[in-house]
Amino acid sequence: MELLNLIATGLQEGDDARVGELTRQAVAEKVPARQILDEGLIAGMNVIGRLFRDHEIFLPDVLLAARAMYAGLDVLKPLLVSENVPTAGKVVIGTIQGDLHDIGKNLVGIMLRGAGFDVIDLGNDVAPEKFVETATRENAQVIGMSALLTTTMTGMQRVVELLDAKGQRGRIKTIIGGAPVTAEYAREIGADAFGFDAASAVERVKELAAR
């Protein structure tokens, strides 16, 4: 549909005013909210994610696109709720205890929302217990943890251990990331995935949520 293509294009251009306007137009033309979301906004963000992964665009471009995505989502949100449209999944994210760096975690959250996920952001300096309690209570599929310090990385292992102890490890998947974190460390502590950057984190979460 031409209108949905225009939404996706406007999003890729980071034109938030146009995306908001086109989304309102699509709603007025009775296009189902789910279709606007999937074929307009998420389709546009998927292109952005691919271009970023291929180094053709950079983080400032991604954030402009995400801002345009939010302009469209603001219009759609009440409809998505009233029409009971399911999300791509629920993810609990946060920066691990002892660490206050949250820019990377924020980027992951923004891009996950752009991919249609329901994101619960616990902020920074989050205790392992809080990750597990929140994910269990909210019936989340994935816990995403970020650490920027080698001294705080151990908290991630604690989350995996707590999930194991509560018998939730298979049901709630874990993904970790941050400057000192590696795929090898993820394997070592039993995390289900490693996100090299925000774009790859979103790809891994999609895989985890689909399992």
Add this chain to the structure above:
Amino acid sequence: MRFPADACLPTAADVLAAQGVPADRETPEPIAEALREALKLFRELAAPVGIMSDIPTAEFAAVYRGEGRNAPDSPLAAIFPEAGQLLLFAVTIGDRVGDEISRLFAADRFDLGYLLDAVASSGTDRLAQKLQEYCAAGNRDRNAPPRHQPVTSCELRVTSCGRTPGVPVRTSPFPLSPSHLGDLGVLGGPIPAGSVFLRYSPGYCGWDITGQRKLFRALRPEEVGVTLRESCLMEPLKSISGVLVAARPEDHRFDNTYPFCSACTTQTCRSRIAALEEKPIPVSASVHRERK
């Protein structure tokens, strides 16, 4: 030391380069506009301040040793015993910029928040670089007649490790000129001719981040508002601490082939070493992490 925000204001090109944006790429106007706004916010909110303290080699050896978690071999371990002077330092741009970044993200202005964070990171790095340059200028001018033209409006307090807390050993006249920084040589003894300063920080180049604890005990940067958490995280977040090492340029040269180099995503050591010399040092190995 208190610097005006302009002293460490990065250029738009510096900020974009630090984000991996190629220099020849045309910046889309919405990004350029947000970047201008971020730079304006930085000028309004940043309160650059720093503290510096000379430290004898034997005492620094204990600071460097930290909690015994350093890499078995590191560039700093090889350089510092031969250094002409060692100066512990900490700089920060304060916490108002960080507060504004949080506010912008909470208000879904994440494009501006992210760019302000990028500006703040570049600005903090520039502040540490400024300090290194002033030390270099002071070293060059140590035996030269005093200059009448100040290089910047900057207040300097040079202290010495082991002093009574809060009591400065020497307070420079205001504003600062390079010749005042030449006084640094008096504290630590003569600096060999031809020496240049280069900075090293815990958490990088094999110096384990837990080294922050002894560095903080020796330097006491709490006096300028920089504190350390149990996890060795500095607050405000936009802070840099470490040691400035005065040594011959060739002593500062090292290849990025240490085991820990393969996990380093920045490789900023290359440009910093290159800046000490006229010709750039080639990268000896491609060690950037691949995206998976």
